Amino acid sequence: MDSWQYIVLVGAVVAVGALAMPRKKAESAEAPQSVRNMETALDQFMENMEKDNEQLIQLIAESQQAAKQEGESKDKRIATLEERCGQLEKLLQETLVKPAAARLREDQPSSGAMTGQADALSAPQAGQSGVVESAAQDQSPKPNSIHDRYSELFRLYAEGKSIEAIAKKLGMNKGEVQLIIGLSKQEGTL
Structure with missing residues (x-):
């Protein structure tokens, strides 16, 4: 036999062997399995994301409620402090300003200007702190x-x-x- 015949014969054997091999069937069986594995992994990922989102929503709702309760307690405390401040201003008016006005009246009964100042000090005003400040300014040098x-x-x-x-x-x-x-x-x- 000639060499070209050996080459043709070897080529034919290789071609028949390539056709007879079951490799393609095995690869095609592996492809659907990897797709299934990928889908399973994605499903698990989505479930985990949904759980995380639910936890985050719950955490946000709890923090909003806590902030609302804290705000309400601060509002109540502010109202209480404002009420106490008003009471202290009245007490200050009664203990400091009215006696100072009375002393001014006693010291200068004939002077109309001083009596007017004493009356202005003892008269109730909207801003009690202004009354206290003016009385303090009159009593001590700046x-x-x-x-x-x-x-x-x-x-x-x-x-x-x-x-x-x-x-x-x-x-x-x-x-x-x-x-x-x-x-x-x-x-x-x-």
Whole structure:
């Protein structure tokens, strides 16, 4: 036999052997199994996600309810504190302001201006703290105000110097100078 005949004969044997092998059937059987495994894994993943979502929703609902209860308890406490504050203001009015007004009347009965001030102190007003403050101001001299503490700053400001120039001259920060001027405006001394 010639060599080409051997080649043809070997090729035919290889072709018949390739057709006869059951490999493709085994691969096709494995493919549906891997698909089933993937579907099972996805189903488990979805179940786990649903459980996690339910737990998260429950946790959020519990935290909202806890926040609502905490808010209600704080509102009740604020109302109680406001009521106590009102009672303390009335007590302060009775113990400090009214006796101070009575002393002013006793000390200066002939002076109409002082009697008017004493009546104004003893008259009930909407802002009890304003009454207490005015009585305290009448009885004691005002402690050194912000204007007294920073007289050089306010002198420069009154001269029309800029905030930057004042800060540079006094060795202060620009924000500090602005804060002092703002506080003075609130205090009413500027």
